[in-house]
Amino acid sequence: MNQEKKVDPFQYMILKKDVILQAVFEEPTYPKAWNALKKKIPEIKNVIRFNTFKVYARILVKFGQVIDEKETELDKVRQEIDFLKTPPEVMQKADSAPRRFKGWGVQLNRGYYRLFKKIDGRVKWIYIGKKWDNAAAAEKISVLGRVR
Structure with missing residues (x-):
């Protein structure tokens, strides 16, 4: 059957x-x-x-x-x-920017790095770029210091 x-x-x-x-x-x-x-x-x-x-x-x-x-x-x-x-070491390599740099806060917003700090009661922003660069950040901080 x-x-x-x-x-x-x-x-x-x-x-x-x-x-x-x-x-x-x-x-x-x-x-x-x-x-x-x-x-x-x-x-x-x-x-x-x-x-x-x-x-x-x-x-x-x-x-x-x-x-x-x-x-x-x-x-x-x-x-x-x-x-x-993901191990923390890999995460730090992917985001190599520090949280603070020479007394300034570091922010990654919409793919761009910028520094911020409250000066004379107002928040000042410094544009760094798409990639974090310590030398460029230090130079821009010194330029802002000379302008004030």
């Missing part, structure tokens, strides 16, 4: 989620999506009937959106974990 193993239609649809969702989004109606799927996946008609497909496809669309959102969140968490696993 040849007994075929029964496959759960929804589990089958989850396994073929990408192809099914692509067909559902490309075709304007479920019958057209079903016909397109029968061409792409011929065995689908043996596993699922059309009426079952219509009901489960709606669920799969919502389910797919939730999965995509969770995968995005998971990617962000993985990036944070990778960042936290």
